[in-house]
C-alpha cells in the first residue's frame with residue numbers, strides 16, 4: 001500500500017516475481033511456513049494442511065526481526081516493536097496509539113518516527129539510547145553510502161525537538177489500559193517523564209536463524225552486530241547444499257538482501273555445474289554495504305549496559321513472565337550456559353521460542369557470572385520453529 | 398495532516414490514519430458485533446474498538462500483539478469453533494466470529 005522512497009525497487013522485484021509465477025517457472029506456495037527441517041526435507045504448514053518438500057539444494061532467506069531489550073513494563077498491551085509500528089502503518093494505514101513514544105536505537109527508530117509523523121500520527125518523543133558521540137564516530141564509514149546518510153539526517157531533522165540521543169530508559173508506567181508514560185533520563189542525567197499511550201521499542205535487527213540452525217549451519221558470535229550469525233562463505237554457502245541470503249545471515253538491509261540473493265543463486269548454479277553469472281562486481285558492492293552496515297551497528301549499538309542494569313523484577317521473557325532476577329539466579333545455580341539457564345528458568349521456552357529474550361538472557365548470564373556473552377552459547381533451536389495448531393498439523397494435504 | 402484529522406471508529410487503541418473509505422465488514426467479538434474495514438487484519442479489527450486482544454496467562458497485564466509479523470505469538474485469538482489464529486496475520490472477513498479466550502472445544 002504505502003512504500004517509502006524505495007517503492008520503485010520493491011515494485012520491480014515483486015513484478016518480476018509475479019511474472020515468474022504467472023509463467024509457471026516457479027512453484028509458489030503463499031501463506032505457507034516451514035516449521036521443521038529434517039533429513040533433506042522441509043515440513044511445511046500450508047493453508048491446506050501439512051506438506052513435506054524434499055530438496056537437494058536449499059536457499060534460506062528468513063530475514064530478521066527487531067532486536068529487543070527488556071525495559072520494565074514492556075510486557076503490557078500497547079508496547080510494540082518498532083517493526084510492528086511500521087507494518088501497522090504501511091500495511092494497514094493505522095497508528096498503534098494516539099500519543100506515541102518510540103525508543104531504542106538504529107535506523108528504524110528515525111525512519112518509523114518520520115513515517116508516522118508524515119502520516120499524521122502524534123509522536124511525543126523519540127528516545128535514542130545511542131549517544132551522539134557514537135553516531136559521529138561512525139560517520140566516516142557510514143559515508144560509504146552517502147545517499148542513505150543524507151536521507152537519514154533529513155528525516156532526523158524533521159523530528160526536531162522530539163528526538164533525544166544518549167538517553168537511559170528507566171521504565172514504562174502502565175495502567176490497566178496500557179502505557180501511561182515513559183520514564184527516562186536524558187544525556188545529562190536529568191530525569192524525565194513523557195506521557196503516552198503507546199510505546200514502540202527496538203534496537204536495530206536480529207537475524208532470524210532458526211531454520212538455518214535446523215538445516216545444520218554453524219554459528220559464530222559477531223561482536224559488531226552483537227548476535228550469533230550463521231557461518232557462510234562470501235556467496236552464502238553454509239553447509240553442503242544449503243545457502244543463506246538476506247538479513248537472516250548478515251544485516252545489510254534491503255539492497256544488501258537483494259544482492260546476497262543473487263550471490264547465493266550464483267553459488268548454487270555453480271555448484272550444480274551450471275553456468276553462473278560473474279559475481280566480482282557484486283562482491284565488491286557487498287563489501288561496501290557491509291562496511292556501511294558495520295558502521296551503523298557501531299553508531300546505534302546494542303544497549304548492553306541497559307540490559308545489565310535491569311532491576312530484578314524486570315520481565316525478560318514476555319511470553320511467560322520470567323524476570324531478570326530469575327535468570328540471574330538460574331545462571332548462578334546452573335552455570336553460565338544459555339541452554340542450562342533455559343531448563344532451569346524456562347527462559348527461551350515460551351511461544352516465541354527465545355526470539356525476543358535470548359540476547360538479553362545471555363547479557364544477564366554473562367554479567368552475573370563474569371563471563372563473555374559469547375561463552376553463554378546460543379539456544380539450540382527446536383522444531384517446530386513456531387507453534388503449530390495441532391489440528392492443522394494432523395491434516396495432511 | 399494534523400492529529401485532529403485522525404478518525405476514531407471506536408474507543409480502541411488503534412487509530413486509522415488513511416483509507417477510511419474501504420468497504421465495511423461486520424464481525425463478532427465474544428458475541429458482540431463489531432465493524433471493521435475490508436483489508437483489516439483481525440488484530441486491526443479488534444484493536445480499533447478494544448484496547449487489548451487477550452489476558453496474559455502469566456501476569457496481570459493484557460496483551461495486544463507485539464511484532465505484527467508472525468514471530469512473537471503474542472496475538473493469539475480464537476474462532477468460536479475453537480480454531481486458534483494469529484490475529485496479526487489473519488484477515489478479517491464478513492460474519493467472522495472471534496473469541497478472546499480459547500473456547501472449550503477440541504481444536
Ligand code: FES
Pocket residue numbers: 462463464465466467468469470471472483484485486
Ligand atoms: S503480533 Fe507477533 S505474532 Fe502476531
